[in-house]
Amino acid sequence: DKKVLASSAKDLSPAYDWFQTDSLITIVIYTKQKDMNADLVIVDCQDKQLRGEIIMDDHSYLIEVDLDHAVSEDVAVNIAEKVGKVEIILNKKDKVHWKMLGQPCEGHNTFIKRTDRGLFYRKCKLISKTEVTYDTKLFCLMLPKGTHLRVPTGQHVYLKHIIAGTEVVKPYTPVLPFLPLDFQEPPCHDGVHIYLMIKIYSDGLFTQALDHLQIGDYISVSNPEGNFKKSQVQTSEDLLLLAGGTGFTPMVKLLNFALTEVSCLRTVKLIFFNKTEHDILWRNQLEQLALKDERFEVQFVLSQPSKDWVGKQGKISLSLLSEFVKRTRRDSKVLICICGPVPFTEQGVQYLKDLGYSQEEIHAFTA
Ligand code: FAD
Ligand code: NAD
Numbered sequence: 001d002k003k004v005l006a007s008s009a010k011d012l013s014p015a016y017d018w019f020q021t022d023s024l025i026t027i028v029i030y031t032k033q034k035d036m037n038a039d040l041v042i043v044d045c046q047d048k049q050l051r052g053e054i055i056m057d058d059h060s061y062l063i064e065v066d067l068d069h070a071v072s073e074d075v076a077v078n079i080a081e082k083v084g085k086v087e088i089i090l091n092k093k094d095k096v097h098w099k100m101l102g103q104p105c106e107g108h109n110t111f112i113k114r115t116d117r118g119l120f121y122r123k124c125k126l127i128s129k130t131e132v133t134y135d136t137k138l139f140c141l142m143l144p145k146g147t148h149l150r151v152p153t154g155q156h157v158y159l160k161h162i163i164a165g166t167e168v169v170k171p172y173t174p175v176l177p178f179l180p181l182d183f184q185e186p187p188c189h190d191g192v193h194i195y196l197m198i199k200i201y202s203d204g205l206f207t208q209a210l211d212h213l214q215i216g217d218y219i220s221v222s223n224p225e226g227n228f229k230k231s232q233v234q235t236s237e238d239l240l241l242l243a244g245g246t247g248f249t250p251m252v253k254l255l256n257f258a259l260t261e262v263s264c265l266r267t268v269k270l271i272f273f274n275k276t277e278h279d280i281l282w283r284n285q286l287e288q289l290a291l292k293d294e295r296f297e298v299q300f301v302l303s304q305p306s307k308d309w310v311g312k313q314g315k316i317s318l319s320l321l322s323e324f325v326k327r328t329r330r331d332s333k334v335l336i337c338i339c340g341p342v343p344f345t346e347q348g349v350q351y352l353k354d355l356g357y358s359q360e361e362i363h364a365f366t367a
Contacts, residue, residue, distance in 0.1 A: 012111075013032075013061070013111040014032060014054060014056070014061040015032075016029045016063055016109065022095045023095060024092065025067075025092060025101070026089050027050075027087070027088040027089075027090075028085060028087050029061070029085070029086040030084065031056060031061070035084075036086060038079055038150055041054055041055075041077060041079060042054075042055075042120075042223055043088055043146075043148040043149075044144075044146060044147050044148075044149075045075045046144060046146050048067040048102070049064075049065075049105075050063070050088070050090070051064045052064075053120070053223065059111060059112065059113060060111070060112060060113070061111045062107050062108065062109070062110055063088075063109065064104070065103060065104055066103040066105060067102040068098045068102045069093065070092075071093055072091040072093055073144075073145040074146075075088065075089065077148045119158060119223055120222065121160055121221060122143070122147055122220065124141040124142055124144070124194065125141065125142045125217070126140075126213050126214070126216065126217050126218070127140040127141065127142050127215065128215065129215070132281055132282065133278060134278055135199055135200050135201075136198065136246065137198055137211070138197050139198060140177070140193055140194075141195075142192060142193055149191075149223070151174040152230070153228070154228025154230070154254060155224040156173040156225060156226050157172060157173075157221050157222050157225070158170065159206070159219055160219075160222070161206065161210070161219055163206070163209045168206050169222075171367060172196045173365075174249075175195050175196065175252040175253065176256060178285060179255070179256065179282060179285040179288075181285075181288055197246065197249050197252075199246045228365065232363060233257065233335055234261075234262055236258075236333050236335040237264050237332045237333045238267050238269075238327055238328050238333070239265060239268045239269070239334075239337070240269050240271070240335070240336040241268065241270040241271070242271050242321075242336065242337070242338040242348055243272050243273065243339055244273040244316070245273070245275075245340055246340075247338075247339035247340030247341070247365070250339050250365045255268060255270070259293060259295065264333075266328055267296075268296045268297070269296075269298075269299070269324065270286065270296075270298045270299070271299045271301060271320075271324050271325075272301065273301045273316060273340065274300065275303050276302060276305065276306065277302065277306065286298045299311075299312060301313065301315075317351070318351045321351045321352065335361060335363065336361055337363045337364075345364050348364075349362055349364050
């Protein structure tokens with residue numbers, strides 16, 4: 001019995017092979033998993049270092065070698081989704097015959113728990129910084145040429161920077177460059193740029209350093225992380241998004257994904273909590289979207305409104321949620337996502353439970 005177990009565990013682990021022509025090196029990874037997709041494959045090729053990571057549920061398979069010879073910067077990644085085959089194609093710099101793929105690095109050809117695999121960072125160039133509000137900016141970063149990485153909906157990355165001689169790491173959730181109004185078009189994933197909407201705190205350690213970066217400077221960006229699963233939204237009919245301040249960031253891709261790709265979706269309601277009107281991120285875009293798409297509705301709630309604010313006021317509360325969080329039908333499949341300051345999220349989840357929503361119907365975005 002032991003033998004059978006051992007061999008079946010081995011059979012589950014991906015395997016790789018490589019071959020060459022005069023000008024190309026092709027590495028083939030057989031994941032043995034039927035539903036592979038580009039979100040699950042992360043490739044970095046810089047100088048002679050090649051790193052390819054495949055995410056398979058809570059496991060990670062890694063290829064990491066110090067290549068035998070130099071390759072050019074352009075790397076192609078082909079994924080045969082249904083058969084679970086991933087091809088990484090490198091261009092040889094010189095037309096020489098390679099005796100081996102390269103020297104394996106620590107962790108090469110291992111299949112381990114994702115949480116046991118350290119985060120990998122690559123340096124990205126700051127392309128632009130645009131004002132969103134008086135204290136929040138949209139940063140556009142460019143991945144290096146040899147990197148293939150897509151940040152899945154609901155996941156975040158870590159930025160790493162050395163501040164006063166110390167490495168500092170903070171999580172941020174990539175957004176889209178804007179909210180697409182025409183949902184007929186596929187979302188703008190060019191695979192090269194990462195957009196981050198970041199609030200700059202006047203006494204913030206990391207955000208002050210970020211704000212001081214110049215266009216053309218570099219910052220390290222990690223692989224994506226997070227426990228949100230797209231499948232949670234795929235079957236929902238009513239989607240409710242509760243956001244506090246920059247807790248809006250995970251809602252951007254989520255909103256776009258739901259409105260473009262979830263066929264059973266009937267309504268999406270965003271309840272957006274901010275201090276003042278000046279703090280509302282992408283207010284105009286959200287209002288435009290609500291006009292354009294009848295499934296979408298947005299409600300702004302201010303905790304420190306000015307005298308002339310005629311909208312909703314206050315912080316997250318049981319009465320506010322009981323007014324706004326409702327199923328469109330008695331048996332609607334509902335998903336409620338919540339993100340914001342820790343006390344906001346914690347109180348929100350408690351109120352939702354008090355209102356009778358189950359654990360499975362609530363997703364809280366946390367670190
Ligand atoms: P800090 O130096 O840590 O302090 C920032 C401000 O908060 C200061 O005013 C400080 O006084 C105050 N502060 C610090 N700690 C606390 C505390 N425990 N309670 C109350 N106040 C406190 N931010 C974004 O802008 N955009 C994003 O997309 C984004 N995504 C995130 C994703 C995840 C998963 C998580 C956990 C956080 C995310 N954040 C995001 C927040 C971000 O990681 C940083 O916390 C934030 O940028 C502040 O960093 P800082 O070093 O500048 O501030
Ligand atoms: P903020 O201070 O401007 O507050 C926005 C709103 O949140 C307030 O108007 C209020 O309605 C509510 N709020 C704030 N503090 C509260 C409290 N103690 N109790 C109840 N409600 C409260 O928010 P900000 O400066 O934009 O901060 C956003 C927060 O969201 C940060 O803490 C950030 O770490 C977090 N965030 C988390 C993730 C994630 O976990 N994935 C992603 C993005 C942002």
